[in-house]
Amino acid sequence: MTCEKLKKLIPDYLMGSLEPETVKQFEEHVFRCSGCGQELEQLRSVWEKLGELPQEEPEPSIRSRFYAMLEQAKTGTKAKKKVPLTERLEPWVMSWWPHRPVIQVGFAVVALIFGLLIGTRIQSGIIRNGEMAMLRQEIRGMRQMVSMSLLKETSSSERIRGVGFSTRVDQPSEPLLTALLNTLNSDPNVNVRLAAVDALIVFSNRPGVRDELIRSLSRQTSPLVQISLIDLLVQIQEKKSLDALKNLIQDQKINPVVKQRAEKGIEELI
């Protein structure tokens, strides 16, 4: 084997795609030719470093975007492609803008009251902290109301919207959390349930939520929701979920992909 031929074979050698006979010739050559040996070592070290690059995690919203698109495709409406950069703001605005006129009017009224209050306070001097907190409280209440109301809609894409909206409520009330957990456990549509999983990641530190998530694992029948719940429990490193995961694996009827994911999850949690 000439040096020139050998050098061309280096990538194949590193990939392990050479025939055993060629590997033998290759290694014999490298053993006695220091120039080729040096080149191989350099390329091998870079090849290995490249392979060690860690996998990075996308934002959880990547899921809800995908499932919203899938939902649209299923209902036969033309799925709209998200346009990056310049027009990225538009879908964002659309995603929180409620479709029901009642809620739209509600928004307008709150905005008006807010503006008026600020206006009068600025005129009369300073806004006292207490009043500011009260205003925040009112806005939070309004957001919760919108989210709860969307969750009750008959259209599944509206309910997905409601779930997405709930993640914008900082410190959601118990009823909203309960509504989200109910959605996760009993919404007829898989994609809405998936969106609920993503939303609940945000609230996983609230008391009781983690236990409910673990309990939900045994109730879910869709492999997609099961996978997504397993991922969530692993992500928040919830060790209490080990028993639930083990039970899942024992289940005879379980989907093989889910089983595989649950086994991987257990490994990561132990």
Added chain:
Amino acid sequence: MNQSTDHQLMLAVREGDLDKLGLLFEQYHKHLYNFFLRQTRNPQESEDLVQDVFFRMLKYRHTYRAEGKFTTWMFSIAHNAKIDFYRKKKRRGDEMEEIETLVDEDRNPEEALEQESEASIIKKALTKLSDDKREVLLLSRFQDMRYEEIAKIMGCKVGTIKARVHRALKDLAQNYFELTGTV
């Protein structure tokens, strides 16, 4: 999940069982995200591209062939999505980011390097490759693809891809050792 399961799932999607695309999404969206992230170095653009790939998979599901291989088809779509993305970006007047700007010129290179991890150096070395070279390298290293598959994805001859992988690896090594100052 093995190739035949992916293939069965995609055939089901083609026949109208769209929910099966969800399983493929769960299996592959992170691979695709990292595939794009390592090329664009922009998380938001990479997420947009992943969304675009699955959108195209839905739109062009009828073109999926029974004798095909799923990952080859998916990465062909990813390859085209990326090309279209840059074409549109260019048309809108955004210049593609200059690779040089990624190396911080103001800092003392030695000092800067001390603070950098191996991973960030290799990422930087990767950014300095041309688009084509970077893509073949990512496909062969991370997706375990053979030259024949990469050739199908990129619409080139097998010989071209073979030479390109070799060249890309050599360039990457050169960039890497230049950045670490050990040339």
